Amino acid sequence: METSDEETILHVSGDWTVRTVQAVDADLRALSHTGRVVLDVSELGQLDTAGAFVLDRTARQLSDDEPEIRGQHSVADNLISQVHAVTDVEEPKRKRSGGLIDMLERTGRGVHHVLQEGVATLAFLGETMVTTTRLLLTPWKLRWTSIVAVMEEAGLDAMPIVAFLSFFVGLVVAFIGATTLRDLGSQVFTVELVGYAMFRELGVLLTGIVLAGRTNSSFTAQIGTMKMRQELDAMQTLGLKPMEVLVTPRIIAMVVVTPVLAFVGTLSGVLGGIIVSWLTLDINPTLFLDRLQNTVPIEQFWIGMSKAPVFGFVVALIACRQGLNVGGSVQSLGSKTTTSVVQAIFSIIVIDALFAIFYMEMGL
Numbered sequence: 001m002e003t004s005d006e007e008t009i010l011h012v013s014g015d016w017t018v019r020t021v022q023a024v025d026a027d028l029r030a031l032s033h034t035g036r037v038v039l040d041v042s043e044l045g046q047l048d049t050a051g052a053f054v055l056d057r058t059a060r061q062l063s064d065d066e067p068e069i070r071g072q073h074s075v076a077d078n079l080i081s082q083v084h085a086v087t088d089v090e091e092p093k094r095k096r097s098g099g100l101i102d103m104l105e106r107t108g109r110g111v112h113h114v115l116q117e118g119v120a121t122l123a124f125l126g127e128t129m130v131t132t133t134r135l136l137l138t139p140w141k142l143r144w145t146s147i148v149a150v151m152e153e154a155g156l157d158a159m160p161i162v163a164f165l166s167f168f169v170g171l172v173v174a175f176i177g178a179t180t181l182r183d184l185g186s187q188v189f190t191v192e193l194v195g196y197a198m199f200r201e202l203g204v205l206l207t208g209i210v211l212a213g214r215t216n217s218s219f220t221a222q223i224g225t226m227k228m229r230q231e232l233d234a235m236q237t238l239g240l241k242p243m244e245v246l247v248t249p250r251i252i253a254m255v256v257v258t259p260v261l262a263f264v265g266t267l268s269g270v271l272g273g274i275i276v277s278w279l280t281l282d283i284n285p286t287l288f289l290d291r292l293q294n295t296v297p298i299e300q301f302w303i304g305m306s307k308a309p310v311f312g313f314v315v316a317l318i319a320c321r322q323g324l325n326v327g328g329s330v331q332s333l334g335s336k337t338t339t340s341v342v343q344a345i346f347s348i349i350v351i352d353a354l355f356a357i358f359y360m361e362m363g364l
Contacts, residue, residue: 016051170272223323
């Protein structure tokens with residue numbers, strides 16, 4: 001390597017293949033320099049994708065600019081350019097000092113990334129709404145088989161886990177209420193506690209979180225794998241639009257099936273409260289249901305159910321968008337799946353808080 005104030009020249013010689021790059025990988029990672037990078041490939045022997053990746057990574061590490069390739073080689077220029085175009089893993093350009101400026105830089109990058117994500121999500125939301133509305137106005141163009149298949153996969157198959165989770169949460173809520181209210185001599189109000197908690201909040205919220213962890217990751221992985229295998233490009237070649245074939249059926253299916261799952265989860269949570277009240281408070285199921293009907297307004301149930309279609313829409317929207325953003329590597333698939341789940345859970349909790357504020361201002 002020759003280093004000057006203006007440029008760094010890396011003289012590459014010998015074979016750079018998957019069997020040979022391991023010997024120089026550690027030394028290349030330790031290099032540090034800022035400025036223009038030149039790759040001299042005059043003495044380069046055999047080169048495969050692994051060697052091209054190591055060279056491209058080293059160039060990214062040393063400089064922000066694309067490296068200059070000097071010398072004649074049959075495949076070096078083309079192969080390094082292809083690897084540079086498809087590589088979505090960014091290596092650190094230089095070691096960070098950890099000072100105030102570095103902290104401000106990371107903060108700015110984070111804020112900029114959040115703003116970019118917000119704008120891109122809104123753009124995808126608009127495209128999804130337009131496509132879905134157009135297909136709903138022309139129902140003969142909808143792929144009903146895909147919609148029913150997604151409803152079975154995301155709805156029917158998810159029903160047991162939603163029911164069991166809500167059942168045990170109902171048990172916990174009733175047990176905490178019975179234990180706390182017993183000290184005040186008001187343990188009978190455990191019925192109201194379970195009713196308000198499950199009808200208004202926990203039933204639909206738990207359903208949304210389960211779908212965000214289970215169905216959301218499934219959708220992202222499915223669409224991302226199709227993109228990695230270039231199946232989306234094949235669809236477009238055949239005249240099929242991924243938004244109509246992949247996104248819209250999932251959106252419609254989730255909007256329809258999420259209220260059903262929320263209903264089952266709510267009933268399971270109430271059942272858990274009934275069992276705890278019966279065993280610890282001597283409130284038999286008949287008395288529990290009668291008091292629940294008389295003291296908990298039915299509006300609380302509809303408030304909770306009104307959130308379910310929104311949660312289903314958000315889960316499907318985020319999952320499809322992140323799936324379509326998957327790059328060409330397995331690491332990208334895992335990263336986008338993780339991002340999809342985190343964004344879905346965060347969005348559900350934030351939307352639930354907004355619903356709570358809205359209904360509170362409405363006096364409900």
